[in-house]
Each structure stands twice: as C-alpha cells, then as structure tokens.
Amino acid sequence: MDRDVLQVLRKDNPWLESPGNLQRWLRGHLPHPLVPRTMVEQRRGRWTQADKAHLIVGPRQAGKSTAVWSHLATRPEPVLFIDCEQAAIRAWCRSAPLFLADLETLGAEPTALLFEEVQHLQEAGLFLKGVVDRKPGVEIFVTGSSSYHLRARTRESLAGRATRTRLLPFSLAEVTRDLEHEPPALRRAHQEERFERHLVFGGYPETWLSESPRDSLTELAGSIVLPDTSDLHRVGLPEAYRRLLKLLASQVGSLVNVSEWSSVLGISRETVLAYLDRMEDEHLVARLSPFAGGRRSELIRRPKIFLVDNGLRNWLSGDLRPLEHIGNPGPLFENWAFTELDKALPADALLHYWRSTSGTEVDFVIAFSDHLVAVEVKADPMSRPRLPRGCRSFADAYQPARLVVLNRSLEYSGRLGETELIWTTPWRLCEKVFGFPS
8 A cells, every 4th residue: 555545544544543442533523513414314224235335415515524424423333534635545546456455454344435525536436336346345425516527427437336415504494403392482483593594694514503604604605616626627717707606696586697697797608608507516506497387378498596505695695684684585585495495305306486478476396296386485474374476377277286385474274276375484394395394
C-alpha cells in the first residue's frame, strides 16, 4: 500500500490502531443534538444489503454523511472511511482489484466501506462496480453532491448494483418531531415559531442548529452557490451564473422564461439552459413540469422554477426579515410548500403544477399511480374555508381524491362531490397530503 494512502487512512480511521475505541469513533461523527432523518428510517432496511452500493446524494452540507454515520453508529462494527477528496485516495481508487488487495494488508476486516464525495473519482462507476462484484458481504455507502458527475460516472456501471437515496435539508416535520409530547397549547406555539424560522432560514442542518442562523446561513450559502472546483469547466462565466441564481430566487413559482433571462443577463440561451441544468444537478433549483391531463385548454410545456431551500432563496434575495415584515409572503410560502412536498414525495408519485390557458391554476398536483392530490397555497391566515376558483376548475375536470388548501391558521374538512376537501396548516401539510409526516 502506498505510504501516503496509509497515512490518510490511519488519520481518518484511528480505530485501525485502537479497535477498542471503535464505538466512540463512530459516535464522534454525530452532531449534538442529532435530528433523526425520516429518509434514514425509511431506508435502514435497504442499507443492510451487502450486494449493492448505496448512493446518498443531495445538496452540499445537507447532512448526507451524518445520515450514514447515524445508521452505522447503531452497531459496533468496523467501518472504513475513505475521503475521495484526498489526492492520494483518488489515485488509489482507480483499480478495484488493487484497492481490495491493499485492504487485506491492513489486517482489519471492515464490514462497511464509506466513500465520501465520490464524484471526485474519475471512474467512480467502474471502480465501485468492481468493489461490489469482488467484495460480497461488505456494505458499501457512497455520498456525493453532484448529480451530474454521479450520473456520468456511475449510471452505466452500477445498473442493478446500487440503491439511490436523495437527502435534502431538514423538513419541518423533522425539526418539530420532538414537540409531539408537549401540551397542545405549547406545541402549537412552538410549531408556529419553528415554522417561521424554517420559512426564513430554511433547513440546512448547520443553519438550523446554529444560535446565529443569519450568520451561519450567510457563510453556508456563500460556499454553496460557488461552483465546485471539480465542476468549474461547466461554469465559464461564474458571475453570470451567480446572477442567474439570484434572478431565479426572485422569481420562484414563476414560469421558466429562458429568453427573458438571457436578455437580462446578456448571455446566450444555451448558456442559461446549461446553467439551469447544472443548478439542478447540484440540487440548488428545481424545474416543476405542468400536469397534462389531455385537455386542450392546459399549459403542457413550460415548467415553473423553485429553489430547494427557503433559506438559500431568501439569502440570494437579500431578504431575511421575519415573516411579519414581509409585504408579499406568497412566493416565499409557495416555495416553502414546494420544498416540503418534494422532500416527502414517495417513489411512486410525481409532483406537478396545473394551469389552464385562461389563467386558472392549482399550485401543486401530486400524481400517484391511481389517484391525484391537489394542493393550493394561501399565505394569509384564514378564518373560514374558501375554495379558490382554480381548485374548483381542477376538481370539476379531474375529481382528485383530495384537495388540500395550505394556510397559516385554519384546520377544516369537507367534500366536493367525490373529492375530499382539507384546509390545513404548515406543520400538518405532508400528513394531510401523503398520509404521513415528512
């Protein structure tokens, strides 16, 4: 084994020389307090499969590594941590047979391998395929923040040999779970407080757990919006890239308008499209496609634009004011609703919006294999149930199983023909839409 590789492994895996400290080392990777992640609980059973590589992807700093460590720390078994950002490790992870032969010289028998930020490997897919095929019985975990690199370097090679988990910043349900045993009045007050913080500062773990969320978000966002050094070739105009991201933050919930953005920024349409692709690959923005039910009077082509975290959106917009000081909270609330629905979206469902050519619309439509759920977002408090015109039009056309009106105060239910009508608050959104907390 190369001396530089061994030095990195010894530094990152002190249990190799002190096996008695293994459990302490595992738990040392967990933050305090640890916020349980819903996705980890849902995937724990699949992650015990030792014949696959388990890919965990998502935005930078969203807690991907912590999610894996929280899983691994539940059992006192050896884990070899492999940091793919290190030059020596990148050179080492080019040949699966040589890599595995070197592992045997360590004299340790790890039951799991954790490859951190695997997008830095030149041939990640071929390498991981070789490790999976040649190392049966060992769990393999892989984290990465760039969907572009992971698609380019793992898709073909890992077909049938990998599971994929997308981990996004904290959901509101995750950061309010500890309130469930509080008295109802206190619980409601704390839910409202945490919702307003989540709405403004978002759910990135570092920011959420910070006592100074504004400062934390400023530092975090500044690093997130800069192109990753491994991806600079895809961003030839960094300043235009950042200006586009700020423009998108100011237009969340609007239809994608490449021609307008190209004109405003003074760059080509092709460059705008390329940067949009990269922003999606880096889990910064998302394009939401329209629901097309086959009627001529519908928009069926132009997607809407959203950011994947409200804190990032607000930082880019230069507005981190409390909710009560925001004159038009509609776009802020709609973007927040998108992020929550996106985090909780089941594998068998697709998220859309709906708009007719006459201008009536529904903010979100969740298409399951056998039914539809529509969601309309109203930023203002409601004192009585009112059904917007777009919701009635959609219900008449498609008879969704449920139609949910998200608002800040009213809990109510009713019926419109075969459609269940639900007015609900932010902390119950995913429960009412999907039937479970996000």
